[in-house]
Structure formats: structure tokens, C-alpha cells
Amino acid sequence: MSQAVVPFRHPLLRVVDEVTAALDSVLEAQPAFLTTDEKEALLVGLRRQISRLEALEARALAAAGDVADRHGVRSAGAWLAHETRQDPPAGRVAQRLADGLDQRWPLVAQAHATGAVSTAQARVIGTALDDLPADLDPHLRTRAEHHLIAEAAHFCPRDLRVLGRRVLEVLAPDLAEAHEARLLEKQQQAAWDHASITHRRLGNGLSTAAVTLPDATMDRWLTHLHAFTSPRRDKDTGPHPRRLAHAFNALLERIPDHWLPQHGGTNTTLIVTIDHDHLQQDLATAGLTTGTPITASEARRLACGADILPAVLDGRSQPLDLGRTKRLFSPTQRKAMAIRDRTCRAEGCDVPAAWCEAHHANAPWTAGGNTNLADGILLCSFHHHRAHDTRYDTNRMPNGQARFHRRT
Numbered sequence: 213m214s215q216a217v218v219p220f221r222h223p224l225l226r227v228v229d230e231v232t233a234a235l236d237s238v239l240e241a242q243p244a245f246l247t248t249d250e251k252e253a254l255l256v257g258l259r260r261q262i263s264r265l266e267a268l269e270a271r272a273l274a275a276a277g278d279v280a281d282r283h284g285v286r287s288a289g290a291w292l293a294h295e296t297r298q299d300p301p302a303g304r305v306a307q308r309l310a311d312g313l314d315q316r317w318p319l320v321a322q323a324h325a326t327g328a329v330s331t332a333q334a335r336v337i338g339t340a341l342d343d344l345p346a347d348l349d350p351h352l353r354t355r356a357e358h359h360l361i362a363e364a365a366h367f368c369p370r371d372l373r374v375l376g377r378r379v380l381e382v383l384a385p386d387l388a389e390a391h392e393a394r395l396l397e398k399q400q401q402a403a404w405d406h407a408s409i410t411h412r413r414l415g416n417g418l419s420t421a422a423v424t425l426p427d428a429t430m431d432r433w434l435t436h437l438h439a440f441t442s443p444r445r446d447k448d449t450g451p452h453p454r455r456l457a458h459a460f461n462a463l464l465e466r467i468p469d470h471w472l473p474q475h476g477g478t479n480t481t482l483i484v485t486i487d488h489d490h491l492q493q494d495l496a497t498a499g500l501t502t503g504t505p506i507t508a509s510e511a512r513r514l515a516c517g518a519d520i521l522p523a524v525l526d527g528r529s530q531p532l533d534l535g536r537t538k539r540l541f542s543p544t545q546r547k548a549m550a551i552r553d554r555t556c557r558a559e560g561c562d563v564p565a566a567w568c569e570a571h572h573a574n575a576p577w578t579a580g581g582n583t584n585l586a587d588g589i590l591l592c593s594f595h596h597h598r599a600h601d602t603r604y605d606t607n608r609m610p611n612g613q614a615r616f617h618r619r620t
Contacts, residue, residue: 227268260327267324267331273307274314305335312338319357329361332369337361340376343395345387355383400426436463541570541588549590558595559613569596573608589614 221229243251276288285291289310293303309331313321317338323329329337337360344353356379363375377395380388403426411421425433440459441452541549550565557573568590575581589612591599598616599606605617 224268224272231265259330263330264325264327267313267321267327267334270306270310270313270321270324273310309335309338312342317341317357319354319361323361323364329364330369333364333372336369336373336376337364340373340379343377343398344380345391345394348387352384356380359383403427541583545583545585545588546570548585549588552585553590553612555590556592556595557589557613558591558598559609559615561592561595563592563594565590568592571596571599573599573606573614 243254246254273288273292276291279288279291280286283291285294287303287307289303289305289307290300291303292298292306293300313324313334317334320329320334320337320341324331324334337357340360341353341357344356359379359382360372360376364372367375377392378388380391406424407426407429408424409421411419413419434456437456437459440462441455549570550568553568554565555561556563556565556568569592570588571591572581572583572587573589574587581587591614595614595616598604599614603619605619607615607617609615
């Protein structure tokens with residue numbers, strides 16, 4: 213009598229089948245009916261087994277280079293992230309952990325597989341081991357790995373990171389100071405390389421910014437802001453983030469413009485423009501030379517206390533009481549052009565006035581041109597170079613803009 217042949221199923225795949233079946237069997241089970249002790253056991257047990265499953269996933273990723281080759285991707289982690297609808301960084305992080313456990317941290321891999329070390333702890337320990345000096349005695353490196361695995365039983369990843377950085381203070385004090393100095397230098401360089409400020413207009417009078425700074429720079433910034441949010445000085449009892457934002461605004465308003473570098477031919481100064489009649493009204497608007505509108509009341513406040521130049525315009529919207537010099541445009545004339553021109557005056561260019569340079573539009577000063585507002589215009593650096601390029605003709609349009617033509 214013939215017997216049916218049962219197809220071989222690899223034990224690793226059977227684990228997936230069994231875990232799937234076990235989870236399916238408790239889909240309707242309600243943890244609310246467990247006792248407090250049982251809930252504690254469930255939560256701790258699940259977390260430990262999740263780490264063990266992630267350890268198994270890491271072992272699979274380390275051996276899945278053929279999967280990456282089949283799909284033409286950088287790594288099996290990248291393929292897995294795409295296949296399971298994760299963000300790409302998650303795949304890179306998983307692959308780095310898998311490669312480290314497979315190639316460099318055997319004791320951590322073993323502890324991870326048994327659940328003694330969580331995935332986050334394994335990642336922290338691995339980073340600390342990789343940061344050790346490359347010429348460190350292998351026996352000492354193994355001792356460091358044993359030590360950090362033992363500490364994982366008592367410390368969370370954040371604290372374990374600190375212990376990992378100082379592991380040589382325990383195992384080899386004579387090497388610890390030089391190691392700390394190398395780590396600090398590496399960390400500072402990485403901090404500068406990754407520093408960034410990104411910003412975006414929300415369209416409702418607000419802008420949002422994401423700031424990533426080195427720790428020392430952030431400490432200096434917050435120290436300045438906290439000086440403006442002292443309870444003895446600040447009557448604002450609102451949320452602390454809002455108070456910091458108000459403090460940042462106050463700090464900017466108190467920076468003298470002569471402390472700042474030249475920007476477009478003059479000190480960096482924000483100019484508020486407003487019609488003289490509107491300045492006296494409560495419901496009126498003013499404008500900054502960046503193009504941002506503000507209220508007349510805000511303009512009056514800035515004129516009283518901030519180091520921001522108010523420029524009151526007459527009925528023809530011409531700046532009042534701004535002088536001129538013989539050859540170079542004065543800072544006052546440069547500000548007047550910013551009020552009048554708002555942007556680069558080259559046809560079709562919208563580079564803000566704050567980024568532009570003053571140019572003798574009718575004739576160079578050396579060829580008899582006048583240094584006055586009528587003859588001066590603002591051009592961005594690109595178009596200013598174009599205006600002095602002998603390969604191009606420059607024509608002033610009726611609206612005051614400059615148009616360039618390549619000579620044949």
C-alpha cells in the first residue's frame with residue numbers, strides 16, 4: 213500500500229506557519245479579561261518573542277544577498293522594505309543590523325536570538341563595539357562585548373549607549389581618554405555634516421522650520437532664548453514652545469545690523485515700508501522688503517524698539533530723505549533701491565532685493581554715469597555679471613527692467 217509523500221518544509225518556514233497559525237487562533241481573544249499578573253506576563257513575553265523574531269529576520273537578511281541580486285536592489289533589506297510597504301530607511305537600518313550581527317558581533321547575535329538582548333539594545337551595543345579602536349586587542353574587544361551584554365539586563369538602550377561609549381573606562385582605563393577624544397572628534401564632525409535648517413511657508417501667516425544643530429550650538433541658542441523667557445521678565449504664561457518662539461523673535465529684533473556681514477552691498481537690514489497716511493491708521497498694512505506683509509501697528513512697534521529701518525513713503529511711493537555719493541552707492545541708497553525694486557530688475561528674474569547688488573544702469577560711473585537712484589537698479593549676482601559681460605547688450609525697458617541680448 214503506497215503512502216503519500218509529505219513535501220519537506222524547512223524548519224524556518226514552519227516557524228512562520230506556526231506563528232501565523234498561533235496568532236490566527238487568538239484573533240478574537242480579549243486581553244481585557246486577563247488578570248493584572250497575566251497582562252504583565254503577556255506584555256513582557258510578547259516583547260521578548262518579538263525581539264527573537266527580529267533576530268531571526270536579521271539572520272535571514274544576512275543570508276539573502278541572492279534575493280537582492282534577483283530583484284536588482286542594493287540589499288535584501290531594501291527589497292523587504294519595499295515588499296512590506298516600509299519606508300526605505302527602515303530597510304537600511306535592518307540590513308546594517310543584520311550584517312553586524314552576522315559578521316562582527318557573534319555574542320550579541322546569540323543574546324539577541326535568545327531574547328536576552330532586545331533589537332534596540334543589540335543595535336546600541338553593536339555601534340559601541342564598532343566605535344572601539346581598530347587596533348584594540350581582540351581579547352579586550354570580546355570582554356567589552358560580554359560586559360555590554362550583561363549590562364543590557366539592567367539598562368535601557370539610552371543608558372546602554374552611555375555605558376558603551378565608556379566601556380574602556382571599566383576594562384582598560386589607560387586607553388579610555390584617547391578613545392573618548394577620538395569619539396568626540398568624530399561626533400562633532402558628524403554633527404556639522406548633518407546640521408540643517410529647512411523651512412516652509414504654511415500660507416496662513418506662519419512658517420514652519422526644522423532645525424538640526426550640533427549639541428553645543430543648540431545649547432548656546434537655548435541659553436540666549438531662556439534669557440528672554442525668564443519668569444522674572446516674561447509675563448507670557450503660555451506653553452513653553454510658544455514662549456521660546458516669542459523669545460527667538462525678540463532676539464532677532466535686538467541684533468544690531470552692524471554685527472552682521474555685508475549682504476548685497478550693505479549691512480543686512482530688514483526694511484519696513486509703509487505709506488505715510490497708512491502709518492497713522494490702525495487698519496492698514498505695511499510691507500517688508502522680502503515681500504512679506506505686516507500690519508501698520510506692527511510697523512509702528514518695530515520702528516520703536518527693533519533694529520529695523522522704517523522707510524515712510526510719500527504719495528508717489530518714493531523713499532524720503534535718502535542721500536547719494538559720487539561713485540559707490542551708499543548703504544542708504546542701497547536700501548532705497550530695495551524698497552523701490554523689491555527684486556532683481558532683470559526681466560523675468562524674481563531674486564529678492566536682499567540678495568541683489570546695486571548697478572549703474574545707464575552708464576558706468578567711469579564713463580560718466582551718475583550715482584543716483586534714477587540711474588541705479590538692483591541686479592542679482594548672475595545678472596550683474598551679465599550686465600558687465602561684453603558679449604551682451606543691455607537695454608532698459610520702459611518699466612525700468614533690464615533686458616539682455618547676446619551679441620551676434
